[in-house]
Amino acid sequence: MQEFHNELRTGADIQLPSGFSFAGYRGGIKKDKLDTAVIVSQESSNCAAVFTRNKVRAHCVVRNEKLVDRGETVKGIIVNSGNANACTGEEGEGNNERFAAAAAQRIGCKSEQILTASTGVIGVQLPIAEMEHASGSIETGSSGEHFLAAVDAIMTTDTRRKCVSCRFIAGGSSFTITGMAKGSGMIHPNMGTMLGFIVTDAPISAPSLQSSLKLVVDETFNMISVDGDTSTNDMVLLLCPPGDRGRFSCEQERMDFLSSFHSALYDICRYLAVEIARDGEGATKLLRCRVEGASSLQNARTLAKGVIGSSLVKCAFFGEDANWGRIIAAMGYSGADFNQKAVSISFRNFDESRAITLMKRGTPVVFSEEEAKKILSQQEIEIFIGLEEGSASATAWGCDLTYDYVKINGDYRT
Amino acid sequence: MQEFHNELRTGADIQLPSGFSFAGYRGGIKKDKLDTAVIVSQESSNCAAVFTRNKVRAHCVVRNEKLVDRGETVKGIIVNSGNANACTGEEGEGNNERFAAAAAQRIGCKSEQILTASTGVIGVQLPIAEMEHASGSIETGSSGEHFLAAVDAIMTTDTRRKCVSCRFIAGGSSFTITGMAKGSGMIHPNMGTMLGFIVTDAPISAPSLQSSLKLVVDETFNMISVDGDTSTNDMVLLLCPPGDRGRFSCEQERMDFLSSFHSALYDICRYLAVEIARDGEGATKLLRCRVEGASSLQNARTLAKGVIGSSLVKCAFFGEDANWGRIIAAMGYSGADFNQKAVSISFRNFDESRAITLMKRGTPVVFSEEEAKKILSQQEIEIFIGLEEGSASATAWGCDLTYDYVKINGDYRT
Numbered sequence: 001m002q003e004f005h006n007e008l009r010t011g012a013d014i015q016l017p018s019g020f021s022f023a024g025y026r027g028g029i030k031k032d033k034l035d036t037a038v039i040v041s042q043e044s045s046n047c048a049a050v051f052t053r054n055k056v057r058a059h060c061v062v063r064n065e066k067l068v069d070r071g072e073t074v075k076g077i078i079v080n081s082g083n084a085n086a087c088t089g090e091e092g093e094g095n096n097e098r099f100a101a102a103a104a105q106r107i108g109c110k111s112e113q114i115l116t117a118s119t120g121v122i123g124v125q126l127p128i129a130e131m132e133h134a135s136g137s138i139e140t141g142s143s144g145e146h147f148l149a150a151v152d153a154i155m156t157t158d159t160r161r162k163c164v165s166c167r168f169i170a171g172g173s174s175f176t177i178t179g180m181a182k183g184s185g186m187i188h189p190n191m192g193t194m195l196g197f198i199v200t201d202a203p204i205s206a207p208s209l210q211s212s213l214k215l216v217v218d219e220t221f222n223m224i225s226v227d228g229d230t231s232t233n234d235m236v237l238l239l240c241p242p243g244d245r246g247r248f249s250c251e252q253e254r255m256d257f258l259s260s261f262h263s264a265l266y267d268i269c270r271y272l273a274v275e276i277a278r279d280g281e282g283a284t285k286l287l288r289c290r291v292e293g294a295s296s297l298q299n300a301r302t303l304a305k306g307v308i309g310s311s312l313v314k315c316a317f318f319g320e321d322a323n324w325g326r327i328i329a330a331m332g333y334s335g336a337d338f339n340q341k342a343v344s345i346s347f348r349n350f351d352e353s354r355a356i357t358l359m360k361r362g363t364p365v366v367f368s369e370e371e372a373k374k375i376l377s378q379q380e381i382e383i384f385i386g387l388e389e390g391s392a393s394a395t396a397w398g399c400d401l402t403y404d405y406v407k408i409n410g411d412y413r414t
Numbered sequence: 415m416q417e418f419h420n421e422l423r424t425g426a427d428i429q430l431p432s433g434f435s436f437a438g439y440r441g442g443i444k445k446d447k448l449d450t451a452v453i454v455s456q457e458s459s460n461c462a463a464v465f466t467r468n469k470v471r472a473h474c475v476v477r478n479e480k481l482v483d484r485g486e487t488v489k490g491i492i493v494n495s496g497n498a499n500a501c502t503g504e505e506g507e508g509n510n511e512r513f514a515a516a517a518a519q520r521i522g523c524k525s526e527q528i529l530t531a532s533t534g535v536i537g538v539q540l541p542i543a544e545m546e547h548a549s550g551s552i553e554t555g556s557s558g559e560h561f562l563a564a565v566d567a568i569m570t571t572d573t574r575r576k577c578v579s580c581r582f583i584a585g586g587s588s589f590t591i592t593g594m595a596k597g598s599g600m601i602h603p604n605m606g607t608m609l610g611f612i613v614t615d616a617p618i619s620a621p622s623l624q625s626s627l628k629l630v631v632d633e634t635f636n637m638i639s640v641d642g643d644t645s646t647n648d649m650v651l652l653l654c655p656p657g658d659r660g661r662f663s664c665e666q667e668r669m670d671f672l673s674s675f676h677s678a679l680y681d682i683c684r685y686l687a688v689e690i691a692r693d694g695e696g697a698t699k700l701l702r703c704r705v706e707g708a709s710s711l712q713n714a715r716t717l718a719k720g721v722i723g724s725s726l727v728k729c730a731f732f733g734e735d736a737n738w739g740r741i742i743a744a745m746g747y748s749g750a751d752f753n754q755k756a757v758s759i760s761f762r763n764f765d766e767s768r769a770i771t772l773m774k775r776g777t778p779v780v781f782s783e784e785e786a787k788k789i790l791s792q793q794e795i796e797i798f799i800g801l802e803e804g805s806a807s808a809t810a811w812g813c814d815l816t817y818d819y820v821k822i823n824g825d826y827r828t
Contacts, residue, residue: 056746056754087742087754089777122739123778186726186743227725228642229740230747311641311725312600312823319824325536326643328501329600332470333644340470340501363503364537403817409726410733 004267006166014144015165017176017201019043019241021140024149028130029082029120034153036131037079039197040107040140044073045239047115048209050217052234058086059096060116061235067112071206074239075113077197078103080131081154081182082120086232095128102135117195119182119233120156147178154182154195157408162275164268168202170260171253175202177264181272185281185409187226188309194221194276196236198268202261203241212262213238220269223301223396225309226280227405238265277397282404285317286380288350289396293387297394299336304396306334307383314401317381322347322372324358327383342388347372350380361388418681420580428558429579431590431615433457433655435554438563442544443496443534448567450545451493453611454521454554458487459653461529462623464631466603466648472500473510474530475649481526485620488653489527491611492517494545495568495596496534500646509542516549531609533596533647534570561592568596568609571822576689578682582616584674585667589616591678595650595686599695599823601640602723603631603648608690610635610650612682616675617655626676627652634683637715637810639723640694641819652679691811696818699731700794702764703810707801711808713750718810720748721797728815731795736761736786738772741797756802761786764794775802 009015016022019042027036049068051061067074078099085092085099100114107114118126140146151163165178183194204212217236248254278286289307294300307313310330316323324345331338341362348355354375357365375381423429430436433456441450463482465475492513499506499513514528521528532540554560565577579592597608618626631650662668692700703721708714721727724744730737738759745752755776762769768789771779789795 054743054746055750055752056742084739087739087773087776087778121737122743123773124739125778186740188747229724229726229743232739232743232746310643311819312643315820315823318820321825323535325498325501325538325646326600328470329468329536329643329646332468332646333602336469338469359501359537362501364501364539401820403820405725406729406732406815406817406820409729411735 004271005263006168006267008267008271009165010163012144014147014163014178015167015176016142016144016147016178017199019201020199021142022146022150023138023140024151024153025134025138027080027134028127029080034149035080035082036134037150037153038103038138038140039077039150039199041075041239043241044075044113046204046206046209046242047074048206048213048238050213050236052231054230054232056087056232058084058118058233059093060085060118061233063096064115064235067115072112073242074115075109076103076107077115077117077237079117079154079195081156083118083124083126084120084122084233085118085126086122088123088125091125095126098128098132099126102132106135106138115237117233117235119154119195122232151180154180156182157184157281158182159279162272162279164271166264166267168260168264170257171247175200177202177268179268179272181276183276184279185226186229186231187224187276187280188228188230194234196221196272198236198238200240203243203247204261205243208258209238209240212258212265216262216266216269220266220273223305223394224273224277225305225396225398226277228309274397277399280399281408282402283399284402285400287317287383287398287400289383289385291385291387292393293389294392295337295390297392299338300392300394302334302336303331303338303385304394306330306336307385308396308398311401314398317376318400318402320373320376322358322367322369322376328359338387339389344386346384347375348382348384349375349378350382419677420582420681422681422685423579424577426558428561428577428592429581429590430556430558430561430592431613433615434613435556436560436564437552437554438565438567439548439552441494441548442541443494448563449494449496450548451564451567452517452552452554453491453564453613455489455653457655458489458527460618460620460623460656461488462620462627462652464627464650466645468644468646470501470646472498472532472647473507474499474532475647477510478529478649481529486526487656488529489523490517490521491529491531491651493531493568493609495570497532497538497540498534498536498647499532499540500536502537502539505539509540512542512546513540516546520549520552529651531647531649533568533609536646565594568594570596571598571695572596573693576686576693578685580678580681582674582678584671585661589614591616591682593682593686595690597690598693599640600643600645601638601690601694602642602644603636603638608635608648610686612650612652614654617657618675619657622672623652623654626672626679630676630680630683634680634687637719637808638687638691639719639810639812640691642723688811691813694813695822696816697813698793698816699814701731701797701812701814703797703799705799705801706807707803708806709751709804711806713752714806714808716748716750717745717752717799718808720744720750721799722810722812725815728812731790732814732816734787734790736772736781736783736790742773752801753803758800760798761789762796762798763789763792764796
């Protein structure tokens, strides 16, 4: 289950779908770093989207949701980092409109065809005049360099680029799907925490696109946690050419095509989600919690996320301390239903080089502290939880809680 | 609202109710510290109790709940620290029975009249033979020293004693109520996280005692958070002489008596709850979140606890960074219902020496970073959230998130 179905490419090897161009540039928020990205769709694209469930929503979230709901086709996305433009009142709402309008003017489309996204400090007004000025000279392109500049421009506390592509064959044609994401702190998604932008040249109807994205996000971006905090600005946007252009001769062919697309989208989103967990603020270890044998999918997911989200579990992994009692305590308060006497807990490394069982059917197992230390000193550790109640399973990803998380977030603004 | 109604006494000035004796001794878990406490009731006491809502429950929680539910009167409580005796299977269940039986034998009562409590590492068997041996020589007494030894014996990562007493007059008589608590990490109570033991010489019927405790716990112990983790072993037990012994000539007199008792119990529990928050693992600052003007009590409490529980808010206070955007983001994902445009946010010190407004009716306020720094550099800081939706209010207490929290919990077992 942990293998990808499709071959993925990242970094300099990334592949881009036809029909899209990109730019990353200095828009005037950060002093010496790229802070603004644009993604331009040559044709009008269909758009699927998921947004934060935080009740406090940034202006970009509110505006995009309205545009996507009313079925506007999309010509572009403009994104800034360093300023969330959230909780900035009417002035902030107006600035968000101006941000979209500036991109629309440059691209040559209606303002309603531009989606906006912002990430950074909450409650501070955008330097919108500078940003408008900067957008006048956007030069988009379809090269890997253009794309990577856009990826760089959306980063805040991220320490590494998060982008990935894959090719898939369907109905005798080859398609490309490519995604970028940013996220490192304030990560405990609930309908897509963090920013993610995905583009493909596979033509898919808007309803199919949306249902595919929703299913995939629930298994990927919604199954990671860095700190239990959910942001006001989170969204995942997915663009593709509209309609299926009478491509299919029968329903079966259409279903096969959608299935290939769905598998590729899943791999893209899972890769990006895991990279966000790995790059959690201050993290030294990537943690994965795998739950099997749960009585329902909901219980499996709640248990996996409950364990991954516990501050005490995260500290124990940072300290390489096999304090598995904190895992079962976190299961207990997660809100999931399970039988304590059916619980088995193991630790193992991702490469399966080492494994150790700590609890077997509700009873502690005597284990070697030395062997535990060898597992816990690696950078990729799986917490395996076996239940004997049903056939549902789920995986959540997270990271350890370290001094550096506290340091990074003690003086984020300054 | 932040003043206590009754005069409280702590430390060497503590007052004890008649009818109870105490001991703290080495039971064989810790190498060089007190680790076991007993509280003995000379008469058979009524008992009220609240227990953790964690679905994984220690043997002591399961056993006590059964005894309290079936209305057993109580002759004593025996408590150990350093070992939670949770998730230890049938052997652990038997050891918990033996723990109670040893105390019963020493005190001279039925095993069913002894309640047990444990706190410490999960999943490790008790050294029960040593503990039984040690209980043979318990010497209880009614002095302040005996009481304080018991307080010391229940501490784990606590850095200071948590105990308090007050006297109240009702119906022409004077009564004393005295409580002790332990708790520093794994604190996010849900029906009484941490251990708390409260005794009084005021005679109260079991139903009145239970309803008073439940109401008070919801406003005090259930309104603190250190790390969002809820333990498997938490409980608050409250003992008093049974019945009201025909003390009252009319219903009004009885109601006045209960009201005085309730007010004293509230002060005792609030004091202990705040001390637990202040002593949060690694904490340098005590935080209080006060919400006023909410549309319902539930919303007020959820908002206050949501803000106090946010890792990012806690880091910002550690770093003395006035990053109030994290506060409104935490409000947004708390699950409470509120109107974003009605939110005002201020910081002020407990002593009201300084105050600063950061958001006014949903719009950011330009504030002095210098003044903010002065407030945030103090050890006691209130986050005040004003809404304009109703008359409900609530207060939650917590602490900052520091390097030392990570350090303490990185190697808790070793």
